[in-house]
Amino acid sequence: MNKHANEVQVGVVYYPEHWDASLWEEDARLMKETGVRVVRLAEFAWSRMESSSGVYHFEWLDQAIDLFHKYNIRVVLCTPTNTPPRWLTELRPDILPRNADGSITHPGVRGHRCYNSEPLQFYGLRIIEKMTQRYGGHPAVIGWQTDNEYWMIDCHCDACSDKFREWVKRKYGTLEALNREWGTVVWSGEYSGWSQVGVPYGGSRHQNPSYLLDFARFQWDCIEEFQRSQIDVIRRNCPHHFVTHNFHTYPQRLNLYQTGADLDFASFDYYPNTSPDKQSTGPYSGALALDVTRGIKRRNFWIMEQLSGSPGCWFPTWRAPYPGFIRAFAWQAIAKGADTIVHFRWRTAVMGAEQFWHGLIDPSNIPGRRFAEFAEFCGEVNALSGKLQGTAPKHEAAILLSHEQLEALRIQPQVEGMDYYENVKDFHRALTKLGIGCDVIEWTQPLDGYKIVVAPSLYLLSEEIAASLERFAAAGGTVIVTNRSGVKHMNNQAAMLPLPGLLAKCTGIRVEEYDPIGLDSHRVVNAAGHSFMVSQWCDIISLEGAEAIAWYDEDFYSGVPAVTVNSFGQGRVYYLGTHPEEAYLQELFTKEAEAHGIQMFPGLPEGVQVALRSGESAAYLFVMNLSRQPHQITLPASCHSVLYDKKRQETLSLEPYGIDILELPALV
CATH class of the missing domain: 3.20.20.80 (Glycosidases)
Incomplete structure (x- = not known):
């Protein structure tokens, strides 16, 4: 390179x-x-x-x-x-993608090419x-x-259909296995010959969810x-x-x-x-996007x-x-x-x-x-x-991101107002506002080096992922699991297990029933008597070894556990049976960061973010006011600004969109 x-x-x-x-x-x-x-x-x-x-x-x-x-x-x-x-699309029109309704994506914009077109290749x-x-x-x-x-x-041309059929053959081998893994007996959809297998023409959202998830996986390949x-x-x-x-x-x-x-x-x-109306959300959505990009290769x-x-x-x-x-x-x-x-x-x-x-x-x-x-x-x-040069972010907290969860939940939305990526945003925003550096990594990646792992809605779940989270917690890590986890096998068929399925052992709970409240809001109360608003989903939880730390405060399940924590080996596994407001998430993350000795910058003003890049000889703390208002923040100690070549006292004033970069000793 x-x-x-x-x-x-x-x-x-x-x-x-x-x-x-x-x-x-x-x-x-x-x-x-x-x-x-x-x-x-x-x-x-x-x-x-x-x-x-x-x-x-x-x-x-x-x-x-x-x-x-x-x-x-x-x-x-x-x-x-x-x-x-245009000379090429005129010469070989089979380069152009075909939509689910049979229409063609014509030249004149961009991206007018099918990835599986042999002429394009x-x-x-x-x-x-x-x-x-x-x-x-x-x-x-x-x-x-x-x-x-x-x-x-989502091209539906003949080349894609033929290639998808071969992809399915390689994956399942026999029609018997295909019919079993897709559950095609429903609605009399069983395949009796390979010629019947093709792309999902018509684009109906009512088609078999196992089939649609595999069509997405095929496109990824x-x-x-x-x-x-x-x-x-x-x-x-x-x-x-x-x-x-x-x-x-x-x-x-x-x-x-x-x-x-x-x-x-x-x-x-x-x-x-x-x-201006995006300034309360844009800097945090941007921070997540940048962390997602770094996580693609787990490097700068x-x-x-x-x-x-x-x-x-x-x-x-x-x-x-x-x-x-x-x-x-x-x-x-x-x-x-x-x-x-x-x-x-x-x-x-x-x-x-x-x-x-x-x-x-x-x-x-x-x-x-x-x-x-x-x-x-x-x-x-x-x-x-x-x-x-040579510096990079180094973090002890991570959020697991899965494109398979994203696609499966797109195919079968769980409840109005529940969006997988928007929920990831909520967790990431809470961490960012506390000044806790966070990696966003692919959900099957090794967890070595982390102390806190947030695993939102592991709707599809394998034994390998469940075992990985168990090992991480047993070794002393904190895992935060959320509702709609363990619902399905990786083939997008429901698991015949009490929720949260393969995570029941490490969470120490059982979901007896659930109430998809969607855009409605409910209230939970913690052990200190403080109330918080929640939305989207309410799992009705029974304890099987875990300890309840927040309870629903209304509806027919008032008094039932809403959030639990389970000691597992040397670590802890939290289960969020609902989607709490930001204040609750910040309280939870603060407690766990303190327990693990993770550096924080609590009390950051709205729109102010901090980030650390570390190298062998020094670390650099970026302090960024990504808002239209001036702000002051308190630093852990006086520092030298390498951006302005001057000493900064413990109180740092930042004008609107003001930036400073402070040199710190190298991190061990």
């Missing part, structure tokens, strides 16, 4: 094909003066590189890359398969072969982005295979370059972890919402597109970024483990669908307030790059 992949640096997305070549050198010169170190090129430029089948035009791209090299700006190239050119790999051979040895090129913003297409074929070409021709992909817009039905497995590191396209990552101005195109334009907003949220990404921040885009487009997705410079081509803020950020990052 290229040595520049791990540098802390700032870049921009640039489209030389959109601008007259007379502008290129002035743009490159201004980038250099501003402190830009890297540009991303060519993700949508297939038609400009190959105007018709086998007719290539790389001279313009040669010129652009050579120009950036002249100004010592590094280049990340993209495989262009997100936008097959042939022509796509051919252009990638040409690009990698041509630029594999260019000194400016350091890495590659695959495609652009993968998502689940197809995207992995599609990307791997591209990565194989890149690694063969560019062995010293890194490979990444720009994930986007969480939650994604796409399995991030499976798609990320072959990458050197993950990337994310980060567009925090600029609207890149931001491949960072907000530079108001987004707008096919939707009404957002509010202008408040002064300091662009800089603050870019620093938030670095604080959470981003090593490179690539802003989208250098100049706002003057043509095409993204004309009002504002970049750093407006179409007037006169740099303004946003550009000045970006230049300030570039200078700060370049000044601190050497200190921050």
Whole structure:
């Protein structure tokens, strides 16, 4: 992997094909003066590189890359398969995806390609072969982005149907096993021949949930295979370059972890919402998205597109970024483990669908307030790059995230108002407001090194995962399990066990009945007599070794345990039979963080976040006011600000969107 992949640096997305070549050198010169170190090129430029089948035009791209090299700006190239050119879709219309209703996704937008299309594979790999051979040895090129913003297409074309049938054959072997594992006897859906197996035409949400979950798993495998074929070409021709992909817009039905497995590191396209009415939630949703991205590879990552101005195109334009907003949220990404921040885009487009997705410079081509803020950020990052290089977030709390749970609960929503990812947000927000650093990791990953693990709604559950959580708790860890856990086997069929199924032993409880209260709210009371509001779901719990620590305070189950804790080996397992408000979660997390000696920053003002990046010689505490109000926070001791090169006393004042970075001794 290229040595520049791990540098802390700032870049921009640039489209030389959109601008007259007379502008290129002035743009490159201004980038250099501003402190830009890297540009991303060519993700949508297939038609400009190959105007018709086998007719290539790389001279313009040669010129652009050579120009950036002249100004010592590094280049990340993209495989262009997100936008097959019109000559190709005319030549091979079977590249285009077919929707569940039989309609075709036509050219003119982007992403108009089926991952399983053999023509796309042939022509796509051919252009990638040409690009990698041509630029594999260019000194400016350091890495590659695959495609652009993968998502689940749910293609129902003949190629997908045939491939899905073969996938099902490999997984189940016999029709008898398939009928058993999908439960097809319901509604007389049994298969008597393999020719009857295909994609779920029609798109009805009433189709077999085991079948639909497997169709999602099939698509995950197809995207992995599609990307791997591209990565194989890149690694063969560019062995010293890194490979990444720009994930986007969480939650994604796409399995991030499976798609990320072959990458050197993950990337994310980060567009925090600029609207004033989003300021109480946006910074926390953003913090979760950044932690999710870091968890894809469990290492530092890149931001491949960072907000530079108001987004707008096919939707009404957002509010202008408040002064300091662009800089603050870019620093938030670095604080959470981003090593490179690539802003989208250098100049706002003057043509095409993204004309009002504002970049750093407006179409007037006169740099303004946003550009000045970006230049300030570039200078700060370049000044601190050497200190921050080699540092990374290191946490003792983790939330388990599962795309299989996400998809299964999408297929069969449990109750109005219950959303798997939104619940993950609630747990993560409570931890973030306490200043407790948290990893978000794939639910099957090892738990070594953690002290607290939150496992929301393990609706699908295997014996392996249950055993992993038991081992973690027995060794002294704290596990927090929530309602709707242990409901089903991994084939999406209900487990004939009392809830929480395979977790009954470690939780020490049994769910006798449940009340899906949805958008209604109920009240629980804890041992100290304090009341808290809860929503979504109420498990009616009987104790089988656990201790009740909160009880329902109304309805026919008033006085019944709502939250329990069970001593298990040297650790503890909590069970949340309902979804408590934030105040309750903060109280629970505070108690467990204190018990485990986990560093906290309780009492953070609304919108203020802290994050720690640690290295061998020092640690850096990022203190970020991601709000429009000034705030003060109390530090554990006086510290040296490496951002402003001055000593900070124990009380730190931050203006709206103010940032500081404090140097601490290296963590053991």
